[in-house]
Amino acid sequence: MTYRPAEDRYERMTYNRCGASGLKLPAISLGCWHNFGHDFPHQTKRDICLTAFDHGITHFDLANNYGPPAGSAEHAFGSILAEDLKPWRDELIISSKAGYYMWPGPYGEWGSRKYLVASCDQSLKRMGLDYVDIFYSHRPDPDTPLEETIGALDYIVRSGRALYAGISSYTAAQTKEAQRIAKELGTPIVIHQPSYNMLDRWIERDGLKDALPGLGIGSIVFIPLAQGMLTKKYLGGVPEDSRAAQGKSLDAHRINDRSIEALRGLDALAEERGQTLAQMALAWVLRNGGITSALIGASRPEQVVDCVGAIRTPDFTEDELKRIDELADEDSFAAWAKEAAGA
Incomplete structure:
Protein backbone atom coordinates (compact mmCIF):
# COMPACT_ATOMS: atom_id res chain seq x y z
CA MET A 1 0.00 0.00 0.00
CA THR A 2 1.39 3.39 -1.00
CA TYR A 3 2.29 5.55 1.98
CA ARG A 4 0.68 8.96 2.34
CA PRO A 5 1.70 11.10 5.33
CA ALA A 6 -0.88 12.54 7.70
CA GLU A 7 -2.10 15.86 6.36
CA ASP A 8 -2.14 17.44 9.82
CA ARG A 9 1.44 16.38 10.61
CA TYR A 10 2.74 19.93 10.96
CA GLU A 11 -0.01 20.79 13.41
CA ARG A 12 1.22 18.02 15.71
CA MET A 13 4.73 19.39 16.19
CA THR A 14 6.56 22.51 17.35
CA TYR A 15 9.53 23.74 15.28
CA ASN A 16 12.42 25.72 16.74
CA ARG A 17 14.99 27.86 14.97
CA CYS A 18 18.46 26.34 15.16
CA GLY A 19 20.85 28.96 16.46
CA ALA A 20 21.34 31.95 14.15
CA SER A 21 20.58 29.92 11.00
CA GLY A 22 17.51 29.52 8.81
CA LEU A 23 17.27 25.87 9.84
CA LYS A 24 14.24 24.88 11.92
CA LEU A 25 14.11 21.55 13.74
CA PRO A 26 11.18 19.71 15.28
CA ALA A 27 11.24 19.84 19.09
CA ILE A 28 11.42 16.02 18.95
CA SER A 29 13.76 14.39 16.43
CA LEU A 30 14.19 10.69 15.65
CA GLY A 31 17.57 9.05 16.11
CA CYS A 32 18.64 5.80 14.46
CA TRP A 33 21.46 4.90 16.86
CA HIS A 34 19.62 1.87 18.24
CA ASN A 35 17.11 -0.48 16.60
CA PHE A 36 18.10 0.31 13.01
CA GLY A 37 20.69 -2.41 12.49
CA HIS A 38 20.41 -5.94 11.12
CA ASP A 39 19.30 -7.15 14.55
CA PHE A 40 15.93 -5.40 14.23
CA PRO A 41 12.99 -6.12 11.85
CA HIS A 42 12.90 -3.82 8.82
CA GLN A 43 9.12 -3.45 8.96
CA THR A 44 9.37 -2.11 12.52
CA LYS A 45 12.02 0.40 11.45
CA ARG A 46 9.71 1.48 8.65
CA ASP A 47 6.72 1.81 10.98
CA ILE A 48 8.79 3.90 13.41
CA CYS A 49 9.96 6.31 10.70
CA LEU A 50 6.55 6.73 9.10
CA THR A 51 4.85 7.23 12.46
CA ALA A 52 7.45 9.87 13.25
CA PHE A 53 6.82 11.76 10.00
CA ASP A 54 3.04 11.47 10.50
CA HIS A 55 3.54 13.30 13.81
CA GLY A 56 5.64 16.12 12.37
CA ILE A 57 9.10 14.70 13.07
CA THR A 58 10.98 15.85 10.00
CA HIS A 59 14.52 15.28 11.30
CA PHE A 60 16.13 11.83 11.08
CA ASP A 61 19.54 11.53 12.72
CA LEU A 62 22.11 8.93 11.64
CA ALA A 63 25.85 8.29 11.70
CA ASN A 64 28.23 6.19 9.65
CA ASN A 65 28.82 3.71 12.51
CA TYR A 66 25.20 3.10 13.53
CA GLY A 67 24.11 -0.52 13.29
CA PRO A 68 25.04 -3.27 13.95
CA PRO A 69 26.95 -3.72 11.79
CA ALA A 70 28.33 -0.26 11.17
CA GLY A 71 26.62 1.33 8.18
CA SER A 72 23.48 -0.80 8.34
CA ALA A 73 21.32 1.93 9.89
CA GLU A 74 22.05 4.20 6.92
CA HIS A 75 21.26 1.35 4.52
CA ALA A 76 17.95 0.75 6.32
CA PHE A 77 16.99 4.41 6.31
CA GLY A 78 17.97 4.70 2.67
CA SER A 79 15.58 1.86 1.86
CA ILE A 80 12.74 3.52 3.80
CA LEU A 81 13.46 6.78 2.02
CA ALA A 82 13.34 5.09 -1.38
CA GLU A 83 10.26 3.00 -0.55
CA ASP A 84 8.14 5.61 1.20
CA LEU A 85 9.57 9.05 1.92
CA LYS A 86 11.33 10.06 -1.30
CA PRO A 87 8.43 12.28 -2.54
CA TRP A 88 8.83 14.33 0.65
CA ARG A 89 12.64 14.60 0.63
CA ASP A 90 12.50 18.40 0.57
CA GLU A 91 10.49 18.36 3.80
CA LEU A 92 13.07 16.23 5.60
CA ILE A 93 16.22 17.04 7.53
CA ILE A 94 18.59 14.07 7.27
CA SER A 95 21.84 14.16 9.20
CA SER A 96 24.89 11.96 9.48
CA LYS A 97 28.20 12.03 11.32
CA ALA A 98 31.71 10.66 11.28
CA GLY A 99 34.25 10.33 14.06
CA TYR A 100 34.06 6.82 15.48
CA TYR A 101 35.72 3.66 14.15
CA MET A 102 34.61 2.49 10.71
CA TRP A 103 37.50 0.69 9.00
CA PRO A 104 41.09 -0.43 9.72
CA GLY A 105 44.11 1.77 9.38
CA PRO A 106 45.00 5.36 10.30
CA TYR A 107 42.13 6.93 8.33
CA GLY A 108 39.23 4.86 9.69
CA GLU A 109 38.16 7.09 12.59
CA TRP A 110 38.56 10.46 14.35
CA GLY A 111 38.67 13.81 12.57
CA SER A 112 41.11 13.94 9.67
CA ARG A 113 40.01 15.55 6.41
CA LYS A 114 40.52 12.23 4.61
CA TYR A 115 38.30 10.30 7.03
CA LEU A 116 35.51 12.87 7.23
CA VAL A 117 35.21 13.37 3.46
CA ALA A 118 35.43 9.65 2.70
CA SER A 119 32.87 8.90 5.41
CA CYS A 120 30.46 11.49 4.07
CA ASP A 121 30.72 10.02 0.57
CA GLN A 122 30.07 6.52 1.92
CA SER A 123 27.06 7.71 3.94
CA LEU A 124 25.55 9.38 0.89
CA LYS A 125 25.99 6.18 -1.12
CA ARG A 126 24.41 4.01 1.60
CA MET A 127 21.35 6.27 1.88
CA GLY A 128 21.05 6.95 -1.85
CA LEU A 129 21.31 10.71 -1.35
CA ASP A 130 22.91 13.57 -3.25
CA TYR A 131 23.40 15.47 0.00
CA VAL A 132 22.65 15.36 3.71
CA ASP A 133 21.15 18.36 5.43
CA ILE A 134 23.58 18.26 8.37
CA PHE A 135 26.99 16.62 8.60
CA TYR A 136 28.75 16.43 11.97
CA SER A 137 32.17 15.88 13.38
CA HIS A 138 30.98 13.15 15.75
CA ARG A 139 33.65 13.74 18.40
CA PRO A 140 36.70 15.95 18.89
CA ASP A 141 40.01 14.47 17.77
CA PRO A 142 42.82 14.98 20.29
CA ASP A 143 45.54 14.53 17.66
CA THR A 144 44.25 16.22 14.49
CA PRO A 145 44.42 20.03 14.41
CA LEU A 146 40.97 21.53 14.88
CA GLU A 147 41.62 23.68 11.81
CA GLU A 148 41.77 20.51 9.69
CA THR A 149 38.57 18.99 11.12
CA ILE A 150 36.55 22.20 10.76
CA GLY A 151 38.15 22.82 7.35
CA ALA A 152 36.87 19.42 6.26
CA LEU A 153 33.33 20.34 7.36
CA ASP A 154 33.66 23.59 5.40
CA TYR A 155 34.73 21.63 2.30
CA ILE A 156 31.88 19.12 2.72
CA VAL A 157 29.35 21.97 2.77
CA ARG A 158 30.97 23.96 -0.06
CA SER A 159 31.15 20.84 -2.26
CA GLY A 160 27.40 20.28 -1.90
CA ARG A 161 27.64 17.12 0.15
CA ALA A 162 25.86 18.81 3.09
CA LEU A 163 23.85 21.97 3.66
CA TYR A 164 24.92 22.63 7.26
CA ALA A 165 27.86 21.75 9.51
CA GLY A 166 27.62 20.47 13.06
CA ILE A 167 29.72 19.09 15.90
CA SER A 168 28.98 16.59 18.65
CA SER A 169 30.32 16.11 22.18
CA TYR A 170 32.71 19.08 22.03
CA THR A 171 33.27 21.01 25.28
CA ALA A 172 32.38 24.69 25.58
CA ALA A 173 36.02 25.69 25.04
CA GLN A 174 36.38 23.42 22.00
CA THR A 175 33.08 24.67 20.59
CA LYS A 176 34.11 28.32 20.88
CA GLU A 177 37.36 27.66 19.05
CA ALA A 178 35.63 25.52 16.41
CA GLN A 179 33.11 28.27 15.72
CA ARG A 180 35.87 30.89 15.45
CA ILE A 181 37.59 28.80 12.79
CA ALA A 182 34.32 27.98 11.02
CA LYS A 183 33.26 31.62 10.80
CA GLU A 184 36.63 32.63 9.39
CA LEU A 185 36.17 29.98 6.69
CA GLY A 186 32.65 31.23 5.97
CA THR A 187 30.74 28.09 6.98
CA PRO A 188 29.61 28.63 10.57
CA ILE A 189 28.63 25.67 12.72
CA VAL A 190 24.86 25.77 13.19
CA ILE A 191 24.26 22.85 15.56
CA HIS A 192 25.85 20.98 18.45
CA GLN A 193 24.78 17.50 19.58
CA PRO A 194 25.74 16.75 23.20
CA SER A 195 24.34 14.24 25.68
CA TYR A 196 21.94 15.76 28.22
CA ASN A 197 19.24 14.56 30.57
CA MET A 198 18.11 14.88 34.18
CA LEU A 199 20.80 12.40 35.27
CA ASP A 200 23.64 13.80 33.13
CA ARG A 201 23.94 17.59 33.21
CA TRP A 202 27.53 18.03 32.08
CA ILE A 203 26.63 20.70 29.54
CA GLU A 204 25.40 22.87 32.40
CA ARG A 205 28.56 22.38 34.50
CA ASP A 206 30.83 22.86 31.48
CA GLY A 207 29.06 26.06 30.43
CA LEU A 208 28.25 24.68 26.99
CA LYS A 209 24.47 25.10 27.29
CA ASP A 210 24.81 28.79 28.18
CA ALA A 211 27.51 29.41 25.56
CA LEU A 212 25.69 28.04 22.51
CA PRO A 213 23.12 30.85 21.99
CA GLY A 214 25.83 33.52 22.01
CA LEU A 215 27.79 31.53 19.43
CA GLY A 216 24.76 31.31 17.15
CA ILE A 217 24.68 27.52 17.51
CA GLY A 218 21.55 25.46 18.10
CA SER A 219 21.44 22.28 20.15
CA ILE A 220 20.03 18.80 19.75
CA VAL A 221 20.61 16.53 22.73
CA PHE A 222 20.99 12.77 22.62
CA ILE A 223 19.97 10.27 25.31
CA PRO A 224 17.40 12.71 26.81
CA LEU A 225 15.72 9.65 28.37
CA ALA A 226 19.01 8.39 29.87
CA GLN A 227 19.08 5.20 27.78
CA GLY A 228 15.56 4.35 28.90
CA MET A 229 16.07 5.00 32.60
CA LEU A 230 13.69 7.97 32.40
CA THR A 231 10.82 5.81 31.17
CA LYS A 232 8.68 3.23 32.93
CA THR A 276 4.31 9.96 31.35
CA LEU A 277 7.82 9.90 32.81
CA ALA A 278 9.29 10.01 29.28
CA GLN A 279 7.20 13.05 28.41
CA MET A 280 8.29 14.84 31.58
CA ALA A 281 11.95 14.02 30.93
CA LEU A 282 11.72 15.44 27.40
CA ALA A 283 9.80 18.50 28.57
CA TRP A 284 12.50 19.10 31.20
CA VAL A 285 15.24 19.00 28.55
CA LEU A 286 13.30 21.44 26.34
CA ARG A 287 12.23 23.76 29.19
CA ASN A 288 12.50 27.50 28.67
CA GLY A 289 13.68 27.06 25.07
CA GLY A 290 17.23 26.27 26.14
CA ILE A 291 17.51 23.27 23.81
CA THR A 292 16.44 23.27 20.15
CA SER A 293 15.49 19.59 19.82
CA ALA A 294 15.52 16.37 21.84
CA LEU A 295 16.70 13.28 19.98
CA ILE A 296 14.73 10.15 20.82
CA GLY A 297 15.18 6.51 19.92
CA ALA A 298 12.34 4.01 19.68
CA SER A 299 11.76 0.28 19.42
CA ARG A 300 8.02 0.64 18.73
CA PRO A 301 5.92 3.29 16.94
CA GLU A 302 3.88 3.79 20.13
CA GLN A 303 6.97 5.15 21.86
CA VAL A 304 7.29 7.85 19.21
CA VAL A 305 3.69 8.93 19.77
CA ASP A 306 4.24 9.05 23.54
CA CYS A 307 7.36 11.20 23.16
CA VAL A 308 5.66 13.66 20.82
CA GLY A 309 3.17 14.26 23.63
CA ALA A 310 5.96 16.03 25.55
CA ILE A 311 5.40 19.23 23.57
CA ARG A 312 1.83 19.52 24.85
CA THR A 313 2.64 19.41 28.56
Missing part, protein backbone atom coordinates in the same frame (compact mmCIF):
# COMPACT_ATOMS: atom_id res chain seq x y z
CA LYS A 233 10.97 0.40 31.71
CA TYR A 234 13.06 0.10 34.89
CA LEU A 235 10.53 1.01 37.59
CA GLY A 236 10.20 -2.67 38.52
CA GLY A 237 13.83 -3.70 38.03
CA VAL A 238 15.80 -4.78 34.96
CA PRO A 239 13.69 -6.46 32.22
CA GLU A 240 15.39 -9.27 30.31
CA ASP A 241 14.95 -7.51 26.97
CA SER A 242 16.40 -4.18 28.16
CA ARG A 243 19.70 -2.53 27.20
CA ALA A 244 20.91 -2.87 30.79
CA ALA A 245 20.26 -6.63 30.85
CA GLN A 246 21.96 -7.12 27.48
CA GLY A 247 24.90 -4.86 28.34
CA LYS A 248 24.37 -2.80 25.18
CA SER A 249 24.79 0.80 26.32
CA LEU A 250 23.45 1.09 29.86
CA ASP A 251 25.37 -0.10 32.92
CA ALA A 252 23.08 -2.46 34.84
CA HIS A 253 24.67 -1.24 38.08
CA ARG A 254 22.84 2.06 37.62
CA ILE A 255 19.57 0.18 38.16
CA ASN A 256 19.45 -0.67 41.86
CA ASP A 257 17.08 -0.28 44.80
CA ARG A 258 18.02 3.34 45.49
CA SER A 259 17.89 4.50 41.89
CA ILE A 260 14.60 2.68 41.29
CA GLU A 261 13.13 4.47 44.32
CA ALA A 262 14.21 7.82 42.85
CA LEU A 263 12.84 6.92 39.41
CA ARG A 264 9.52 5.98 40.97
CA GLY A 265 9.45 9.39 42.64
CA LEU A 266 9.97 11.04 39.28
CA ASP A 267 7.25 8.87 37.75
CA ALA A 268 4.84 9.94 40.50
CA LEU A 269 5.63 13.59 39.79
CA ALA A 270 5.00 13.02 36.09
CA GLU A 271 1.60 11.51 36.88
CA GLU A 272 0.76 14.57 38.98
CA ARG A 273 1.57 16.69 35.91
CA GLY A 274 -0.67 14.52 33.74
CA GLN A 275 2.10 13.00 31.63
CA PRO A 314 2.51 22.28 31.08
CA ASP A 315 5.45 24.43 32.08
CA PHE A 316 7.31 23.45 35.23
CA THR A 317 6.70 25.24 38.51
CA GLU A 318 9.63 26.16 40.73
CA ASP A 319 8.51 23.49 43.20
CA GLU A 320 8.46 20.82 40.49
CA LEU A 321 11.95 21.74 39.31
CA LYS A 322 13.19 21.57 42.89
CA ARG A 323 11.68 18.12 43.36
CA ILE A 324 13.28 16.92 40.13
CA ASP A 325 16.66 18.21 41.30
CA GLU A 326 16.28 16.34 44.58
CA LEU A 327 15.18 13.08 42.95
CA ALA A 328 17.39 13.16 39.84
CA ASP A 329 20.63 14.06 41.57
CA GLU A 330 23.35 12.90 39.17
CA ASP A 331 26.00 12.68 41.87
CA SER A 332 23.81 10.32 43.87
CA PHE A 333 23.03 8.18 40.82
CA ALA A 334 26.75 7.91 40.05
CA ALA A 335 27.52 7.03 43.66
CA TRP A 336 24.79 4.39 43.76
CA ALA A 337 26.13 2.82 40.58
CA LYS A 338 29.63 2.56 42.05
CA GLU A 339 28.22 1.18 45.28
CA ALA A 340 26.23 -1.48 43.41
CA ALA A 341 29.34 -2.41 41.41
CA GLY A 342 31.34 -2.83 44.59
CA ALA A 343 33.69 0.00 43.70
